[in-house]
Amino acid sequence: MATKEKEEKSVSVVVIPLRKAYYVPRPKRANKAVKLVREYVQRHFKVDEVKISNDLNEFIWSRNREKPPRRVKVSVRIIEEEESKIAIVSLAGETPS
Template identity: 35%
Template sequence: MADEENTTEILLSVSLRKARFSSKSRRADTSIKMLKDAVARYTKSDRDRIWVDNKVNELIWSRGRRKVPTRVNIKVIKLEDGTSEIILP
């Protein structure tokens, strides 16, 4: 998907530490939302137009719903049409 158009790539390190303030049963869900919000700030795009790769999702959910990682290194690919992809570097 990213190879077809002109793209911009950004490497980010996103802290998910504040997800610990949410309830234990919703920490992984909150982490995904925090990840999308951080990428939306950097790419100046809408959160609905951000696509999360399955490997990033599996990384966040790898230790279960309650024990999410505190920091994630990601690569963001912004396409010309305004959509963004979140993948692992």
């Protein structure tokens, strides 16, 4: 069997602004905030796929779908596999697993 090569790069901590989530109707704000996190990480880290941790997702949804946080501090780990780059995004205070 062929083994998949996984190479992990450094961990970056960034603050992602979620202000644009407040420009959409109230019931869609938390969904928009999750999309903004994905788009921000893809744009700034040039990755193919973004995986959001459960803790970050729960933090965005914690104040209901109508009032997501204005900004969120996250840590981004980039894993390079054979031909793709994957970013794992989690809350900055959390230890990456």
